[in-house]
């Protein structure tokens with residue numbers, strides 16, 4: 001297994017945020033964690049990076065307990081946070097170069113161009129400051145950056161929020177091709193249809209509990225069924 005949560009319990013500011021969450025994913029799989037606001041999705045991702053330690057249970061990366069070697073876990077993972085923090089006064093190359101350096105990497109302009117080609121960021125935009133970019137263009141830069149880290153594991157926190165439908169489709173195709181190339185991808189989303197389209201497994205998180213899991217490898221995932229299960233839990237949570 002590339003990622004594994006086992007009976008994970010987490011408390012933040014005195015509140016139980018994750019309540020016995022268990023799931024796992026292998027190389028080549030896309031797992032979509034679906035849930036409403038405050039369900040505990042981002043907390044789950046942060047625990048794999050060793051930022052929030054469990055009260056009970058465990059998180060494993062490459063079969064190894066995250067908290068026994070946090071550095072090893074972080075090295076194995078590229079993480080796309082909920083709100084990407086790129087620099088507006090720098091262009092795409094400069095942003096990527098800067099963040100790769102922070103990760104201890106230095107790559108040629110041609111490898112950066114290759115990644116920017118894969119996310120289809122127009123060549124004429126690459127030397128422009130990000131202040132002039134749309135949300136979708138910024139997202140392409142962060143995805144290219146995550147790809148250039150060339151890790152086995154990607155954690156994506158609401159990667160499609162704010163993207164238009166064609167950018168979402170394009171993004172899902174890219175994610176699929178990364179999984180087909182052997183990466184394990186854990187993706188957090190509100191988007192039921194997107195999750196059903198792209199994911200091999202879907203976990204429904206509600207109030208810190210994994211209520212239900214759908215597995216496209218063993219059953220055909222029916223979008224209506226997932227949507228119904230999702231809206232029932234979210235509706236309950238918000239009432």
Ligand SMILES: Nc1ncnc2c1ncn2[C@@H]1O[C@H](COP(=O)(O)OP(=O)(O)O)[C@@H](O)[C@H]1O
Pocket residue numbers: 012013015017035036037038039040041042043044
């Ligand atoms: N920085 C924080 N400090 C303390 N508690 C937090 C913090 N962020 C989130 N929480 C708590 O954790 C719960 C789950 O948050 P989060 O994992 O961000 O949910 P999601 O990503 O599903 O919207 C929230 O309802 C909130 O109570």
Ligand SMILES: [Mg+2]
Pocket residue numbers: 041042043082157
């Ligand atoms: Mg979140």
